[in-house]
Amino acid sequence: MLTESSAAVVRATLPAVQAHGAAITGRFYQRMFTAHPELLDLFNRGNQATGAQQAALAAAVVAYAEHLVGASDVPWGPILDRIAHKHASLGITPAQYTIVGRHLLAAVGEVLGDAVTPEVVAAWDETYWLLACELVAREARLYQGAGVAEGGSVWRAWRVVERIRETADVVSFGLEPADGGDVPGFVPGQYVSVAVDLDGGRGQQIRQYSLSGRPGAARWRITVKRVRGVTGAPDGMVSTFLHDRVAVGDTLRLSPPFGEVSAVAGDGPLVLVSAGIGLTPAMSALEHLAVTAPQRPVTLVHADRAGTAHALRDELPRLHHALPNLRTALWYEDPDGADGSLTELPVRVTPGRVDPELIPLAADAHVHLCGPLPFMNQVRGGLLRRGFPSDRIAYEVFGPGMLRDAE
Ligand SMILES: Cc1cc2nc3c(=O)[nH]c(=O)nc-3n(C[C@H](O)[C@H](O)[C@H](O)COP(=O)(O)OP(=O)(O)OC[C@H]3O[C@@H](n4cnc5c(N)ncnc54)[C@H](O)[C@@H]3O)c2cc1C
Ligand code: HEM
CATH class of the missing domain: 1.10.490.10 (Globins)
Known part of the structure; x- marks a missing residue:
């Protein structure tokens, strides 16, 4: 006061x-x-x-x-x-x-x-x-x-042990502690800060990346989209560095996992809504539930430019087999027929943009949103108009800021 x-x-x-x-x-x-x-x-x-x-x-x-x-x-x-x-x-x-x-x-x-x-x-x-x-x-x-000693540093060296090109613009990195020590646990939805020394004497820069793999696995995974500069703006500093300069065997400085938003809140029906690279917390949630609560009813709603731009899509068949109550609704602005591997599964592909009216929603569900701010404002606004309570909609913003509340 x-x-x-x-x-x-x-x-x-x-x-x-x-x-x-x-x-x-x-x-x-x-x-x-x-x-x-x-x-x-x-x-x-x-x-x-x-x-x-x-x-x-x-x-x-x-x-x-x-x-x-x-x-x-x-x-x-x-x-x-x-x-x-x-x-x-x-x-x-x-x-x-x-x-x-x-x-x-x-x-x-x-x-x-x-x-x-x-x-x-x-x-x-x-x-x-x-x-x-x-x-x-x-x-x-x-x-x-997080076990950081008073006055101690949050930074720890992690070795890149795997690098996978997911799409033309997205790469995943598998990471293990360089000191051979324990891999800390985390809650799906949490992120780590990654500190890199940019070349050309441009100094250090730090960015956050959501952990996209399974908590408890022997390694962490982050999945990074290359940010390209538009209308004269420069390309993204850290994502470009990670894409162009970081290879298997290199080390990165990572913080412990932090983040207040859980992507697996509650224990009833769960609705994961993402767009573009905003799918990373949802993928961690699915990996986690496949092991800890395989019967949980989960709806995955994902929007992307096209099937070929949809990162980690190849993981969906395995996750569907592990999660018998998983239903997936994909919205591709430009459907390119690249979704053949999903045809035998409870996966619906719709052309165009996500319509919040059409998101399957149980009354007692918990919703997790992640994607660009306008996308999340639109989806959250639509769910609120359907009478869904705001306190059961969690969201993660991949930048500074929070959602507007007025919708
Ligand atoms: C909690 C959280 C989790 C996240 N999880 C992920 C994830 O899982 N995967 C992922 O890929 N990203 C994630 N992000 C986003 C990530 O942290 C970075 O913001 C992203 O990689 C872009 O960083 P960058 O250094 O490449 O771009 P930056 O260099 O930070 O540039 C960002 C934007 O600013 C513009 N810009 C820069 N300088 C100028 C200038 N001088 N004039 C005009 N415009 C300019 C650039 O063109 C670009 O569009 C997350 C962010 C947060 C906060
Ligand atoms: C009362 C004091 C402070 C307030 C109110 C404040 C507020 C904020 C807010 C609102 C954000 C954005 C969070 C988000 O939505 O992602 C932020 C991020 C940040 N803050 Fe603070 N902050 C304070 C003190 C500090 C101090 C002491 C430092 C260190 C010198 C600091 C360094 C940063 C950095 C580096 C970021 C992330 C920057 C970025 O991503 O651009 N802040 N802070």
């Missing part, structure tokens, strides 16, 4: 901070990276260039302020969980909160100028630290749960 005097000041200055949010965060990053160039290796340069991460941090601080002064009723638990899991996968430390706080507050002062009295600084400082303390506490619990 904010002190009453600080709450009044935050309430009064919220409109000004909101109005200058973009300028404040822009200035904040400039200041922080000038004082701490080593932090450039931690942040996603693609998101910096497109402004996605800047918007995420600014939006989180302002939304938290609104929450503290009672100006919003957004539930904060899920948001804090999402940020804490992402931070833990990046190895964010409590000391770094001091750096971020110092430069964020200084940026507020710079942008708002004379309007920033010592009372205003104190009120926003209090707001920032209330949020920071919540995150630091959650992250400490996550580090402890």
Whole structure:
């Protein structure tokens, strides 16, 4: 809780901070990276260039302020969980909160100028630290749960033991600990951060990849889509590096598995809805259930450009045999007849885009969504309109941000 005097000041200055949010965060990053160039290796340069991460941090601080002064009723638990899991996968430390706080507050002062009295600084400082303390506490619990020693590093070397080209644009990597130690367990839906040293002196970059294989297997699997730059934008840094430079025998630095979204929630009917490379959590869920709950009723709904673009599709016959109550509905925008291997199975292939009205849905199902934001907004909106409860729709976003709630 904010002190009453600080709450009044935050309430009064919220409109000004909101109005200058973009300028404040822009200035904040400039200041922080000038004082701490080593932090450039931690942040996603693609998101910096497109402004996605800047918007995420600014939006989180302002939304938290609104929450503290009672100006919003957004539930904060899920948001804090999402940020804490992402931070833990990046190895964010409590000391770094001091750096971020110092430069964020200084940026507020710079942008708002004379309007920033010592009372205003104190009120926003209090707001920032209330949020920071919540995150630091959650992250400490996550580090402890993952066996990361206090002050220790999250990074561990993993050897690439297999590399499989799934489609023209998608490659899977099989990974084993380079130290020969144990392979940690995970929940389907969880991801690891992968840190790579880009060539040409471009420094380190970190990205998250969902584990696409079976928890408990002797190796981890990640499945990576090559991101190509469109309309003049550069190709994706890390996915291009993984595709072009990483071979069997190489090592990668990986974090432990984190991620608050389970792709196997509940124990009744499960509906897995994915598009494109968003299928990785669903494939891990199917691999897991094939061993732990083979009778569970599961509907797999997957949208892709074409059968030839649908990664891991060759695994479906094996998974259907292991999961007798699995039903699959595929939507291909451009059906290319490449689905011959699936004809004897309970698999329906429909041309076009997923129609949420046609997704088979038991009243007591749990739904997991993963794909591009517009796809997930459309499907979630359609399910809500069908009267399906939002608290049984989980979703994973492959980038910063969360879904709109208004649908
Ligand atoms: C929880 C989670 C799980 C994920 N799981 C998977 C997975 O299983 N498989 C998978 O393939 N991906 C997954 N991702 C996505 C992955 O983390 C990366 O975001 C993805 O590989 C792209 O990274 P990149 O470095 O190749 O692209 P980036 O270099 O980050 O580029 C991203 C986009 O920004 C654009 N861009 C970059 N610089 C500029 C610029 N200067 N101007 C304009 N545009 C620019 C690029 O063109 C590109 O479209 C996941 C993400 C999250 C958060
Ligand atoms: C109260 C303080 C903070 C808030 C509110 C905050 C908020 C956020 C949010 C909302 C995201 C995006 C999460 C997602 O949806 O994926 C994020 C990601 C991230 N945060 Fe923080 N953060 C804070 C502190 C820090 C600190 C101290 C650091 C380290 C210097 C840091 C580094 C990062 C990085 C590297 C990412 C991922 C960047 C990316 O993918 O572009 N954050 N943070």
